[in-house]
Amino acid sequence: xxxxxxxxxxxxxxxxxxxxxxxxxxxxxxxxxxxxxxxxxxxxxxxxxxxxxxxxxxxxxxxxxxxxxxxxxxxxxxxxxxxxxxxxxxxxxxxxxxxxxxxxxxxxxxxxxxxxxxxxxxxxxxxxxxxxxxxxxxxxxxxxxxxxxxxxxxxx
DNA sequence: GCCAACGTTGGC
DNA sequence: GCCAACGTTGGC
Numbered sequence: 001x002x003x004x005x006x007x008x009x010x011x012x013x014x015x016x017x018x019x020x021x022x023x024x025x026x027x028x029x030x031x032x033x034x035x036x037x038x039x040x041x042x043x044x045x046x047x048x049x050x051x052x053x054x055x056x057x058x059x060x061x062x063x064x065x066x067x068x069x070x071x072x073x074x075x076x077x078x079x080x081x082x083x084x085x086x087x088x089x090x091x092x093x094x095x096x097x098x099x100x101x102x103x104x105x106x107x108x109x110x111x112x113x114x115x116x117x118x119x120x121x122x123x124x125x126x127x128x129x130x131x132x133x134x135x136x137x138x139x140x141x142x143x144x145x146x147x148x149x150x151x152x153x154x155x156x
Numbered sequence: 157g158c159c160a161a162c163g164t165t166g167g168c
Numbered sequence: 169g170c171c172a173a174c175g176t177t178g179g180c
Contacts, residue, residue, distance in 0.1 A: 058167080
């Protein structure tokens with residue numbers, strides 16, 4: 001089974017690639033996803049060993065800042081039934097969980113961020129969801145080719 | 157099941 | 169801080 005590739009969006013003021021690196025085991029649960037499309041990607045298609053581009057949104061330097069790896073597959077997101085949690089959803093419960101999360105582990109912080117401008121300008125990255133206007137999906141699939149172009153660009 | 161209103165996202 | 173684009177909600 002071939003490995004899949006993903007893009008994870010995060011606001012670095014909330015959670016950055018460096019925050020991930022500083023976690024115990026350099027691992028964190030990707031909780032709080034409350035969008036069905038993004039959930040379905042996690043639930044149906046994400047496997048251990050898949051790699052993710054860690055994208056910084058809503059910040060000074062918007063773009064891909066590093067790489068993480070899926071180290072735990074989809075399981076119920078318990079923050080959904082914790083009253084008072086920012087991501088609380090009364091329609092979810094331990095008996096009937098509506099939302100899932102995966103665990104991701106830090107792999108690499110790029111020597112420089114590959115900016116959204118570069119992605120938009122690159123002829124082979126035009127199809128990336130993140131390059132398209134109005135895109136709000138926090139987890140999107142990327143192709144192996146896209147993944148590799150970005151990793152290579154980070155080292156230039 | 158339609159669709160207007162609303163809240164959120166996220167680039168700028 | 170602005171605002172376009174989008175997803176969700178709820179009245180009908």
